[in-house]
Amino acid sequence: MKRYIKASSEYENYFTFTPLNQLNKRFGVHYTYGGHVAGGIFKAQVSEIHPYDDAEYAWAKINPNMQVIFYKDGKIVDKMQLAYYDEDDYEEVGKDHDDYINDCLRDVAEVLTDLNKDVRPIMVHN
Numbered sequence: 001m002k003r004y005i006k007a008s009s010e011y012e013n014y015f016t017f018t019p020l021n022q023l024n025k026r027f028g029v030h031y032t033y034g035g036h037v038a039g040g041i042f043k044a045q046v047s048e049i050h051p052y053d054d055a056e057y058a059w060a061k062i063n064p065n066m067q068v069i070f071y072k073d074g075k076i077v078d079k080m081q082l083a084y085y086d087e088d089d090y091e092e093v094g095k096d097h098d099d100y101i102n103d104c105l106r107d108v109a110e111v112l113t114d115l116n117k118d119v120r121p122i123m124v125h126n
Contacts, residue, residue, distance in 0.1 A: 016049060017102075019109045027109050031062075033101070042066075042101060046108050054122040058115035060108050068108055070115060080111060 011030035018026050031044035047059035058072040062082070070078040082104045085097065 010043070011045065017105065017109075019106045021106070022109060022113055025109065025113060027105070027112070029105065044105075046105065046112065048112055048116055050121070052124050054124050055119050057119055058112055060112055062104070062108065066104070068111075070111060072115060077115060078111065080107070082107060 010032060012032045014028065014030050016026055016028050026049040027046055028049050029044050029046050032041060034041035041064050042062070043064050044062040045059060046062065048057055050057060056073050058070055058077060061069050061071070063069070066082040066084060068080040068082060069076055070080070085100050
C-alpha cells in the first residue's frame with residue numbers, strides 16, 4: 001500500500017505547475033517563501049501529481065541552502081545543489097526572484113521525471 005507523503009506544517013503554500021518542456025506532467029509544490037531568496041527563506045517539497053495511482057514515485061525536498069534531496073521508497077536516491085540566486089547573476093539579466101525559483105523548480109522536475117520514468121502505475125479502483 002502506498003505511503004502518502006503529507007507536507008508538514010512547515011510549508012505555508014501550495015501550487016501546481018507544468019514545465020514547458022514537459023507538457024504531459026504536472027507537479028505539486030508545498031513551499032514557504034520568505035521574500036528575497038538570497039537573504040530570505042525558500043524551502044519546498046516537490047512531487048509529480050498522479051491521481052488515483054498507488055505506485056511509489058520519487059519526490060524532492062528543497063532545503064533553504066538550495067540543496068535538493070530526492071527520496072523514493074523512504075530512501076535518499078539522489079542529491080543536487082542548485083545555484084544560488086547571486087551565483088547565476090539573475091539581477092544582471094533583469095530576472096527577479098520568482099524567475100529564479102521557477103528555473104530551480106524546472107531543474108528539479110527534470111530530475112524527478114527521470115527518476116520516475118520506470119515506475120509502473122498501480123491504478124486504484126474503488
